[in-house]
Amino acid sequence: MLSNESDICPCRINPNAALSSKSINSDKGAFSYSECCQPLHLGSKVADTSEALMRSRYAAFVKVLPDYILKTTLPAQQAYLDKQAIIEWAEQTHWSGLTIVYHNPKVSKRHAQVEFKAYYHDQQFGSPRLSAHHEVSTFVAVKDRKLWSTEQSSQHHWYFLDPTTALNLSQKQPCICGSGEKFKRCCGQFV
Template identity: 35%
Template structure:
């Protein structure tokens, strides 16, 4: 059992995103869905990710397409970005990940809608700072642990 959920909520996985992944519960808010999608990417739960796309966004998308480069990525940290400009159907986040020991950030404002009473991801707007990060070994870790990068997330790469 994972101590903390992959979505960086500080809750145990079994009490956070696991009930959504198993189908026992549905995410009650766009943020809960966003967090559960991030956690699903961490554990490579492609059926869940595909299911959480809105029907119109899911067209032509397959589990194999979602999994295509998954073995190359290590998901490191999720930060929800508070923004008063967002609607109740949007979530802004930064998802940090690594490929070949290089760190990247996916900074997106995601849009969600309800279908059959459940929240679904429709689309997202990437922010200009999305892309490769320059993090030195002695810089503060991107996961806000208070440790140096070399003593924290760098060990996971």
């Protein structure tokens, strides 16, 4: 059993359940950080679903692990990310929990989507108020031999497809995810 709240992985804290006996998602059981997102953050495990990757990215914002945010973004987009801005945003946000609204593991051959609410306490207007970033994130499965350890080299790995990153691509160019398809028929549908 968990000894205290701080052992619970940030991605398993559900603020809407706070009024009931447990403040964590009861349907998923109790997940400590060391059993949940920490192995992903340490690189000893990779996310086997887009939902697991989404959860681990949320937990990485809470723990202020910008390198994890960078390395789980589609490789072709990583150079456009502003690490300092990620750090500042992660540190300045009063993170309060996460709920997964909907997980579609197969939007297309290699894309998945996760609808989520990432909660934070809004400090702007005097007494803190619970607010949420309600978003749908798209993830793409990429066959990647370079970035991960050899025993997993033949697998697909999930990456976050960042819709805000500048992509100077024409719709007919080969896709940034390396699928070999035209951008507009692949990741271009989601950015």
